[in-house]
Amino acid sequence: MSFFYKKKLSSKIDTKITMPFFKKALFAILPVAFQSFIEVAITIIDTLLVGNTNDAATNIQAIGSVNAIFYVYFSILIGLLNGTGIFVTQFFGAKKFKEMRYVIRYRIFISILFYLFYLLLIFSATNFLINLTLHNNDPSNVLPHARKYLFLNSISYGFVALSFAIHWTLRDTKRLNIPFYVSVWNLIVKVCLSLVLVYIFNLGILGISYTNIVVRVLEFLMLLFIINYKKFEFNYQLWNIFGFTKKTLIDVNRRTWIFTLNEVLWSTSILLQIFSFTLLKHNDQIIQSVQISFTIIDLAFAAIFGISGGISTLVGIKLGENKLDEAFSNSLKLNKIGFYIAICMGSILIISSPFVAFVLFSKVSHQVKIDIICLLIIDGLCLPLFSAAYCHFFTIRLGGDTKSILLMDGTYSIFIVSTLNIALCYLTSIEVINLSFISIYVIVYLVISFKTFITTKMYYKKKWLKNLTNINY
Numbered sequence: 001m002s003f004f005y006k007k008k009l010s011s012k013i014d015t016k017i018t019m020p021f022f023k024k025a026l027f028a029i030l031p032v033a034f035q036s037f038i039e040v041a042i043t044i045i046d047t048l049l050v051g052n053t054n055d056a057a058t059n060i061q062a063i064g065s066v067n068a069i070f071y072v073y074f075s076i077l078i079g080l081l082n083g084t085g086i087f088v089t090q091f092f093g094a095k096k097f098k099e100m101r102y103v104i105r106y107r108i109f110i111s112i113l114f115y116l117f118y119l120l121l122i123f124s125a126t127n128f129l130i131n132l133t134l135h136n137n138d139p140s141n142v143l144p145h146a147r148k149y150l151f152l153n154s155i156s157y158g159f160v161a162l163s164f165a166i167h168w169t170l171r172d173t174k175r176l177n178i179p180f181y182v183s184v185w186n187l188i189v190k191v192c193l194s195l196v197l198v199y200i201f202n203l204g205i206l207g208i209s210y211t212n213i214v215v216r217v218l219e220f221l222m223l224l225f226i227i228n229y230k231k232f233e234f235n236y237q238l239w240n241i242f243g244f245t246k247k248t249l250i251d252v253n254r255r256t257w258i259f260t261l262n263e264v265l266w267s268t269s270i271l272l273q274i275f276s277f278t279l280l281k282h283n284d285q286i287i288q289s290v291q292i293s294f295t296i297i298d299l300a301f302a303a304i305f306g307i308s309g310g311i312s313t314l315v316g317i318k319l320g321e322n323k324l325d326e327a328f329s330n331s332l333k334l335n336k337i338g339f340y341i342a343i344c345m346g347s348i349l350i351i352s353s354p355f356v357a358f359v360l361f362s363k364v365s366h367q368v369k370i371d372i373i374c375l376l377i378i379d380g381l382c383l384p385l386f387s388a389a390y391c392h393f394f395t396i397r398l399g400g401d402t403k404s405i406l407l408m409d410g411t412y413s414i415f416i417v418s419t420l421n422i423a424l425c426y427l428t429s430i431e432v433i434n435l436s437f438i439s440i441y442v443i444v445y446l447v448i449s450f451k452t453f454i455t456t457k458m459y460y461k462k463k464w465l466k467n468l469t470n471i472n473y
Contacts, residue, residue: 015332025337028313031176033306035167038183040298042190042215043067046208047295048360049198057288057364059205062145064291066153068133068274072267073118077161079263080110081168083256086398087468088172089312093320094469097233103252104169104234110256111161122154133271145205152209159216166223169234174317176309182222190215258402265410272418273444276425277437286437288364289371296356296372297379300345304387307338308394316398322467335391342387349380374438382445389452392459399464408455417448 046067050059084107091100122129130146167179190211197207227234277286311334318327353376357369364372396404424440427433435443 015329015336017333017336021330021333022337025310025314025334028174028176028310029306029337031180031306032171032309033303035180035183036302036305037299038180038187040295040302042187044295044299045190045194046212047292049194049208050205055204057284058142058145060288060291060364061142062149062205063208064287065130065133065142065146066150067291068271069122069129069150070153070157072264072271073157074160075263075267076260077111077114077164079260080114080256081107081164082263082397083259083402084110084252085168085172085312086255086316086400087252088169089316089398090320090467090469092173092233093317094322094467096469099469100173101234104165106252107169108162108165111165112158115158115161118157119154122150126150132275149205149209152206153212156213156216159220163216163220163223166220166227170227171309171312172316173232173234174313175232176313178223178226182219182226185222186215186219189218255400255402258406259397262402262406262410265406265414269410269413269418272414273421276418276422279422279425279429280437281429285365285368286371289368289375292356292361292364292368293372293375293379296376297349300349300379300383301386303341303345304338304383304390307334307341307387307391310334310337311391311394311398315395319398319465319467320469324465324467328462328465331391331395335388335395338387338391339384342384346380346383349383350377353377353380371437375441378438378442378445382449385449385452389449389455392452392455396455396459396464399466400468401458401464404458404463408451408458412451413448417444420444420447 046063047060050063084103087103088100088107091097091103126147127143130143130150167182170176170178193211193214194208197203197210201207203210274287274290277283277290280286311331314330314334315327318324318330353373356376357372361369361372393405393409421440421444424433424435424443428435428440
C-alpha cells in the first residue's frame with residue numbers, strides 16, 4: 001500500500017516484500033544507484049577541486065553556469081532516452097528483438113540529432129546562455145572562464161549522448177552491471193587526471209575541461225567495444241542508425257516528444273527557480289549556496305534514481321510479458337523500498353550537512369556555509385516525499401501515460417512552482433513582503449512536495465498498467 005493514498009486492492013495483488021524479491025530488487029537497484037552516484041560525483045569533483053583554489057568564487061560560478069547549461073542538455077537527452085525506453089523495455093520483455101532494434105537505432109539517431117542542434121545553439125548564443133545562468137552583478141570576471149569551459153566541454157557532450165544511449169539500452173535490457181563498471185572506471189580516470197592537470201600542471205578550469213573530454217571519449221569507446229564483443233540482441237553501428245521504419249517514427253515519436261517536452265519544462269523550471277534568487281539581496285552568496293547544495297543533493301538522490309533500475313527490470317519487462325498483476329505488485333513493493341531508502345539518505349544528508357559546509361567547502365564565506373546547512377536539512381526532510389513522487393512518475397512512464405506525466409511534472413513545475421518562486425523573490429526584493437531566502441525555499445519545497453499526493457492518486461488509477469508491444473514494425 002502507498003503511504004499517501006489508501007485504496008482497496010485486489011486480493012490477488014501481493015504487496016509483501018519477501019527476501020527473494022528484496023534480493024532481486026537490490027540486484028537491479030544497486031548498480032543503477034552506484035552508477036548514478038558516480039556520475040554525480042564526477043560533476044562534484046569539478047566543484048570541489050576549484051572550490052579549494054585561491055579564485056574559488058569565480059571558478060565555482062563559471063562551472064556552475066556551464067553545468068546549468070549542461071543540466072538542460074542532459075535533462076532533454078534523458079527525456080529522449082526515457083521516451084524510447086518504454087518501448088525498448090517492453091519489447092525486450094516480449095522478446096520482440098527486431099522491433100526493439102528499430103527503436104534503439106531511432107534512439108541513437110535522435111540523440112545525435114539533438115546534440116548537433118544543441119552544439120549549434122551553444123556556438124551561436126554563447127554569451128546569452130552564459131549570462132542567463134551567471135548570477136553576478138558584474139560577470140565580466142567570470143564570463144571568460146565560463147566561455148572556455150563551455151566550448152571545451154561541448155566536445156564531450158556528443159560522446160555523452162552516444163554513451164548514455166548505450167547506458168540506457170543496457171539498463172532496459174537487464175545488463176545493469178556493465179554501466180556501473182564503466183562508471184567506476186570513469187571516476188578513477190576523472191580523479192587521477194583532474195588532480196594532475198589542476199594541481200600539478202596548474203591548468204585550473206581548463207584542466208577539468210580536458211579531463212572531461214578524455215573521460216567521455218574513453219567511456220564511449222569502452223561501451224562500444226563491450227556491446228559488440230558480447231554480441232547482444234541489439235547492434236550499434238553508427239552507419240546503421242537510419243535502420244528504422246516509418247512506423248517506428250510514428251509510434252515512438254508520439255510518446256518520446258511528450259517526454260522530451262516534459263524534461264524541457266522541468267529543467268527550465270529549475271533554472272527559473274535559481275534565477276529568481278538573483279532578485280534577492282546578497283544574491284552572489286545565495287546562488288553559491290544553492291549551486292553547492294543542489295550538487296550535494298544530487299548525490300543523495302542518486303540512491304533514489306537507482307529505483308528506476310528496479311522499476312525497469314521488475315515492472316517494465318513484466319508489462320512487456322503481459323503479466324500486469326505481477327507488474328503492479330512489483331511496483332508497489334519497489335515504491336516501499338524507495339521510501340525506506342529515501343528516509344536513510346535524507347538522514348545522512350541532515351547529519352552530514354555541517355561537514356559538507358565547513359570541510360568540503362571551507363573557502364566559501366561563513367554565510368554561505370550556514371545557508372548550505374539549512375538547505376541540506378530542508379532537502380533531507382523532503383527527500384522521502386520526492387522519492388514517492390519519482391517512483392510513481394517513473395512507473396507511469398513505463399506504461400506510456402505521457403499526458404499525466406506532462407501535466408503533473410513539467411507543467412506543474414514551470415507554471416506553479418517557478419511562478420511562485422519568482423513572485424515571492426520579487427515581492428521580497430521590492431519590500432512588499434519580508435521573507436528570508438530560507439523561508440522562500442521552504443515554501444517552494446512544500447509546493448513541490450504537494451505533487452507527491454497527486455501523483456500517487458494518478459498512479460492508482462492504473463492508466464499506465466498496459467502492454468505496448470502489440471505493434472509490428
